[in-house]
Amino acid sequence: MVDSVDTIAWQNLSRLLANELISLPGVNDQTRSVREAVNHSRDMAYTAEDIVDTYAVNVNMHRSRNMLVKYFHSRNQVVNRKLIAMMSGVRELYEKTYKNNSIYGIHQGDFECYTRNKEFAKDSLIVKRRDVEEEEVVGMVRDSNEVISQLEGGDLSRGVVCILGMGGLGKTTLARKIYNNNKIKSMFPCCVWGFVSNYYSAQELLMSILKLLDLPEEEYKYLTNPEQMKRKVRESMSGKKYLVVLDDIWYTQVWDELHEAFPDDNNGSRILITIRMENISRYTNATFTYRLPFLDETQSWELFYNKVFCKARCPPELEPAGKEMAKACKGLPLAIVVFAGMVAKKEKSLREWDRIKNNVSWYHTREDYRIVTDILKLSYDSLPQILKPCFLYLGVYPEDYEIPARTLCQLWIAEGFIQAREATEAGPSNSQEVEDIAEMYLDNLVERSLVQVASKRSDEGVKTCRVHALLREICISESKENKFMEVCEELDANRCNSRRVSLQYKGECLPTTGDKWLARSLLFFGEETPWERESQGWKQIRNGFKLGRVLDMNQVSLCLSPRGLKTLIHLRFLKVTASSTRIGNDVLASVCNLWNLETLYLWITEDITLPSKIWKLKSLRHLYLNFADIILRGLSQRVPMPGMEMVERANTLQVWSRAASMSRMKIGETKVENLQTLNNIYLNARTASVLNKGMFPNLTKLTLRRELTDLPEPPEKEFLGNSLRCLNKLRTLKLLRIAKLPLDPNAYPTSLTKITIAYFGLLHARMIKTLGQLANLRTLKLVGGSIIGDVDCVAGDFPQLQVLHVSDSCRWKKEEGAMPQLRYCNNPRIHD
Structure with missing residues (x-):
């Protein structure tokens, strides 16, 4: 099967051809031919992918028919011939484009001219960038004071301080403000500024620094070798206390090539660096890194009207519209300055400003505003090819x-998007899980200031994130141009021409008018919408989305049986909400046929039993079953009330018993090797038996919930002990309404790093003491209940615990030597 990674590679080839050849002078007619060839190569990749996947669908449809083997063989020959023809066509296209440039009238001189034009464009962008970024930006007094205090503090050895932030955030402005500060001038007798940029040339940068050192021109003007230049810089700065600003470093290579030019004479000299990528800070062993924040609404408005009115007073009647315009720039100083510059040229009347405010998005696409996207796009262009689709997907x-x-x-x-070879090339014993690689990719985008961290997990990993509105616009425009992804407001196959479609609708989700999707991924974002009839959208998905890989029906609730779901055999990710047990069971029955499925999110309001056939899905990695804990008459809502099974209060019916039951499995016949996440399963004898028999050898996350029974003392402690023994890779355990824990620490896997116990009612302190014996436990959360007795932690208890969250008023005692790694605790009553 043609993997989507191959498709992405073809897209990258297409984009390379387009970017490098589209602007060649003197080849306008030929450029159109190149563009057509580029689009053709991408479309051929899509077509090849569709042929192979359609073939798989047809085989699945005919699986029960007679003479299957003969049919399969004949179809396979047809597919092979089509694929071979297509690959030959792409190869021929490649050769014509690269090896036979004369076909398009492209000669060496054209490339030389193109290179000169590209250098001119680069210089033009740098000039514009300096003009904009060095504007005075409000809200930087605190920022500059923070950085200056770090420059003057510390020991006397040469130190590095970094200013980190996304493009256009004002890093250069802040560095310039610090560089020109009188206190800095008196502190550092020698100050030099080097502008690096992603168009960095060591020779040009070193020459610019030499010119700032007040040397006789004869000493350096004939130097052409960077090594000679570095020696000259070093000689000239030796013995001086200096501040060197290296503005806009993109690559660690720059530091390797330059840092030896700056001597360390143990006199308190400093190097100040502005960066977009956090890894450079670590690479330079920076003593301090200041992450520059976005402007808040007050600061944005102040910067906006200062630019528009040259610090004069803004007429009161214009303020509301002006604040809306400033707010639309999302706290990015570069965007505010450029947009304000355009507004300043307009008539300063309420009518004109209201017109501009209502058409902000149009102004953001004007040529005057192009400088903003050009500067931001530099970060995208510098991404490794493997990260580009991950970034574009944020759109x-x-x-x-x-x-x-x-x-x-x-x-x-x-x-x-995750290369399979990266997960396996280290060998079966040391290979990384694809989830770990994906997290590494996300961290990389965060470090490059392309993604903002909204919240963190207890282990400091990214829990939720955001992308700045202007970066999102780059994602959307780049994606649409390359048919990678498209944002639509209605479900219409005829109007969507991309491989992925994000439906961002208001009100009801409108049905499609077509029955054949080019898209392989559909993601829904909008208001909660019940689908009670197939014509509301499910029929169109069933008939036209048979090659789909991702179906995220976020806020859509199925109130009908999803006929045809089982034919979507290429689905790898499915998120769906079922309005009843019957619909939920229908979904699960269909899912059992989706052999490529990796992740399933099923939202439901009632109990269900997992079918035994679901465990035959060899690719299944994550199974999430979420249930409505509270059913408010006519409305859903969550209001935790610990320790209570069912309460009727203020027209509210609370139900804490919703979960999934394990199916009856023939122990020993089935092992679900790839399953990593199992969420919201009843803890009972059947579950304990299945888990204890090693049916899920690679499970890393498990959520168990106590089942309501007529027994006064349900044997959940015994069930739990039997459930966990064989889960040797379990890292995260969540227990809901379970208050009986094993007292033997050997009942818990040594791999456990995080335990959450919620809504447990009453929990005895000695059970918590048992958790203190777990060698690798790093996070413990106890919420929604009370603890019986005092928790006495002695030396050696909780040896690796870093995070402790306890919503409880009982007394904890912590002796010296207990919890030695603890860095966060929300309860002030826990003390030494």
Whole structure:
């Protein structure tokens, strides 16, 4: 099967051809031919992918028919011939484009001219960038004071301080403000500024520094070798206390090539660096890194009207519209300055400002505003090819959407963005899981200031994230141009021409008018919508989305049986809400046929039993079963009330018993090797038996819930002990309404790093003491209940615990030597 990674590679080839050849002078007619060839190569990749996947669908449809083997063989020959023809066509296209340039009238002189034009464009961008970024930006007094205090503090050895932030955030402005500060001038007798940029040339940079050192021109003007220049810089700065600003470093190579030019004479000299990528800070062993924040609404408005009115007073009647315009720039100083510059040229009347305010998005696409996107796009262009689709994919989310990192990584994996070889080339014993690689990719985008962290997990990993609105626009425009992804407001196959479609609708989700999707991924974002009839959208998905890989029906609730779901055999990611047990069971029955499925999110309001056939899905990695804990008459709502099974209060019916039951499995016949996440399963004898028999050898996350029974003392402690013994890779355990824990620490896997116990009612202190014996436990959360007795932690208890969250008023005692690694505790009553 043609993997989507191969498709992405073809897209990259297409984009390379387009970017490098589209602007060649004198080849306008030929350029159109090149563009057509580029689009043709991408479309051929899509077509090849569709042929193979359609073939698989047809085989699945005919699986029960007679003479299957003969049919399969004949179809296979047809597919092979079509694929061979297509690959030959792409190869021929490649050769014509690269090896036979004369076909398009492209000669060596054209490339030389193109290179000169590209250098001119580069210089023009740098000039514009300096003009904009060095504007006075409000709200930087605290920022500059913070950085200056770090420059003057510390020991006397040469130190490095970094200013980190996304493009256009004002790093250069802040560095310039610090560089020109009188206190800095008196502190550092020798100050030099080097502008690096991603167009860095060591020779040009070193020459610019030499010119700032007040040397006779004769001493350096004939130097052409960077090594000679470095020696000259070093000689000239030796013995002086200096501040060197290296503005806009993109690559660690720059530091390797330059740092030896700056001597360390143990006199308190400093190097100040502005960066977009956090890894450079670590690479330089920086003593301090200042992450520059976005402007808040007050600061944004102040910067805006200062630019428009040259610090004069803004007429009161214009303020509301002006504040809306400033707010639309999302706290990015570069965007505010450029947009304000355009507004300043307009008539300063309420009518004109209201017109501009209502058409902000149009102004953001004007040529005057291009400098903003050009500067931001530099970060995208500098990404490794393997990270570009991951970044572009962020455009599927609505503006200001708080993106769950875990789900994002699962979607990347389902889309095929994670290279399989990276997960296996280290060998079976040392190979990384694809989820770990996906998290590494996300961390990389965060470090490059392309993604903002909205919230963190207890282990400091990214829990939720956001992408700035202007970066999101780059994601959308780049994606649409390359048919990678498209944002639509209605479910219309005829109007969507991309491989992935994000439906961001208002009101009801409108049905399609077509029955054949080019898209392989559909993601829904909008208001809660019940589908009670197939014509509301399910029929169109069933008939036209048979090659789909991702179906995220976020806020859509199925109130009908999803006929045809089982034919979507290429699905790797499915999120669906079922309105009843019957619909939920129908979904699960259909899912059992989706042999490529990796991640399933099923939302339901009632109990269900997992079918035994679901465990035959060899690719299944994550199974999430979420249930409505509270059913408010006519409305859903969550109001935790610990320790209570069912309460009727203020027209509210609370139900704490919703979960899934394990199916009856033939022990020993089935092992679900790839399953890593199992969420919201009843803890009972059947569950304990299945888990204890090693049916899920690679499970890393498990959520168990106590089952309501007529027994006064349900044997959940015994069930739990039997459930966990064989889960040798379990890292995260969540227990809901379970208050009986094993007292033997050997009942818990040594791999456990996080335990959450919620809504447990009453929990005895000695059970918590048992958890203190777990050698690798790093996070413990106890919420929604009370603890019986005092928890006495002695030396050696909780040896690796870093995070302790306890919503309880009981007394904890912590002796010296207990919890030696603890860095966060929300309860002030826990003391030494």
